[in-house]
Amino acid sequence: MSSSISVNEPTQNELANVGVAIQKLWDLDHNRLKPGEDYAINLPMPQERGENVSTPLFQFVSKESIQIPTIKYFCALLDNYIPQTGIAEKVNPSELKENAQFIKEVMKTAPMMYTYKYLVAKGVLKASYYEFEAKLNKLWFDMYARQGRSGDSSAFEHVFLGEIRGDEAKAFHNWICLYFYEKAGKFDYKSFVPMKEGNRRLVTPDGTEQIISIRFAFQGYEKSFSTSFIGTSPEFEISLYTLLFLLGREDTKVTLDDINANIKLYNFYEKNDREKKNRLLGSAFPMILGPTA
DSSP states (O other), X not given: OOXXXXXXXXOHHHHHOHHHHHHHHHHTOTTOOOBTTTEEEOOOOOXXXXXXXXXXXXXXXXXXHHTSHHHHHXXXXXXXXXXXXXXXXXXXXXXXXXXHHHHHHHTTSHHHHHHHHHXXXXXXXXXXXXXXXXXXHHHHHOOBOXXXXXXXXXXXXXXXXXXXXXXXXXXXXXXXXXXXXXXXXXXXEEEEOOOEETTEEOOXXXXXXXXXXXXXXXXXXXXXXXXXXXXXXXXXXXXXXXXXXXXXXXXXXXXXXXXXXXXXXXXXXXXXXXXXOSOEEXXXXXXXXXXXX
């Protein structure tokens, strides 16, 4: 494993408790943006259910942040997909190269190095770091049939970029995509969805949140509830979801700083895979459970 970044081996506590390992991933996310400094978001509280806000979600994201290598290579992938499911994607050589460049950049980061060491230590992975890179490319970018028989989707497209199925927006769990969609006029921010316990609001947002729930429309297709990290690096999210998928987990409760969350993954099997031999990553996102205090 060749890199100027050094990552310690997972501790016994981390290997025994995946929640502790995820907190370590969080701590290793050196490219995570700082609220109010690298970006700012608007989270006005709706006064009534279904009320739309008049402000954009993002006040700004700094130009310097967009030039972080993994974010820069991530952004190159945003125009490579057709959002509608049921329409076969045609991936050209240039797009394949962009996929490979992004994964190669992610492989240089501390979160992915830790993920590799963790999976090897758990006995889940028996591969060189180079072979792991190829496995990641396949996991995230291989096309599969989400609707119909065509290769119309991939784990990366669904989780990060989002898709349209029928008259609904699906997924859209990545803040970088939401930022650029909003800049392009494709994303209409409707409102922040406050976390509640019964009818009591638990949290009044102050703009420093790094997991949020919102209501929005993409190209006119609405999504009434969606959660995503805010400010996290692409390598953190790719590492997090890869780790949990390869561990075979679907629900993982964690505490990240002052927020209790469940990292939710959905497995997916193509219709012709009746014996369910080829498990695919269908979706992945954080769910807010509540504050720690």
